[in-house]
Amino acid sequence: MNIVIIPGDGIGPETMQVSVDLLQDANQVFGLGLNFQHEIAGHDSLQRHGATVTDALLATVKAADGLLLGPMATYDFKDESKGEINPSKFFRKNLDLYANIRPAKTYPGIKTLTGPFDLVVVRENTEGFYADRNMALGHSEILVTEDVAISMRRITRVCCERIARSAFGLARQRQKRLTLVHKANVLRITDGLFLQACADVGKDFPDVVVDDFIVDAMMAHVVRAPERFDVIVTTNMFGDILSDLTAELSGSLGLGGSLNAGDHHAMGQAAHGSAPDIAGQNKANPFSQVLSAAMLLAWHASRSNGKPQYLAAAHAMEQAVSDCVAAGECTRDIGGKLGTHETGLALRRRLKAA
Ligand code: NAD
DSSP: OEEEEEOOSTTHHHHHHHHHHHHHHHHHHHTOOOEEEEOOOTHHHHHHHSSSSOHHHHHHHHHSSEEEEOOOOGGGOOOGGGTOOOHHHHHHHHTTOOEEEEEEEOOTTSOOSSOOOEEEEEEEOSSBTOTTTSOSSSOSEEEEETTEEEEOOBOOHHHHHHHHHHHHHHHHHTTSEEEEEEOTTTSTTHHHHHHHHHHHHHTTOTTSEEEEEEHHHHHHHHHHOGGGOSEEEEOHHHHHHHHHHHHHHTTOGGGOOOEEEOSSOEEEOOSSOOOTTTTTTTOOOOHHHHHHHHHHHHHHHHSTTOOHHHHHHHHHHHHHHHHHHHTTOSOGGGTOOOOHHHHHHHHHHHHHHO
């Protein structure tokens, strides 16, 4: 498997280094035959190539078997005409990575506000309110006058059906429960279309029990009793917000592993951003990026040409995270005393000892 590695901005280089070191160990232990190609995007690329991402980089990623993308300082990238393109959007759109899979679960050893839970947020990734990706040409945020602005949300049957199918398929592999999250009481047409598409796809999954919640009430339900949820499917922005909440409820945003997957490509990228407040201080929790890397290996194993040892390696990486947490070998955000680098060394010891 050829993996393109892009460290990203802020804490990205620190957390990505831990992930690559662990992947290299997994490569040896499980005989995976991994090859890494190191590339840049974001601020580094803007400085060197005049753009945060380039067509040549896209071609490189398309030719590879997977991408590990670090967090990006998206908020800094305001003007596409100056090469300031949101790299996360760039890959999601150009590789059609429509399913953003964001698991969140509690670990024994981390103090949380809730009881134990284990759920997955499945977020549509290619349309919705995200103004930089839902038009063929142009931008769906419009400044009408200096004081009037409009933002448009695109919802299409095809995108709803494919994200629903991903979520139903995942629910079938888990507890066979799926929750639809929407705002169809107000966004009657767009979220009505989302709900109808989910209902239509659901006919192929009669074994999956479905319920639904309005997004605002969902925030209360998921804080009050996250254990009642198994797989949750929703549109782009609701999923973006909800998955940060569920990651934080599990102990920290630094536990938020995430996979962006389409029919032909996949990208492992932690759910959080570049965390400039702790960048370069050896404080970032690397588990989110490590779990994202494990998800990329598991995705590869599920492909028609996938090999079972990739799944074994993914499980071993997840187990190394659990073992480190249980032993308190982790960063301060989840109650440990280690730095990012030292947590990485602990992960490597755990993986090799398993
Ligand atoms: P953030 O997710 O970077 O940080 C939010 C909070 O969580 C901060 O207190 C941060 O220190 C903490 N945090 C995040 N990751 C952590 C980790 N691994 N370990 C420990 N603590 C962690 O959100 P922000 O500060 O609003 O955004 C910073 C930049 O990231 C912005 O430019 C934003 O646009 C961008 N962003 C990028 C992505 C992405 O690349 N996928 C996602 C979200 C935000």
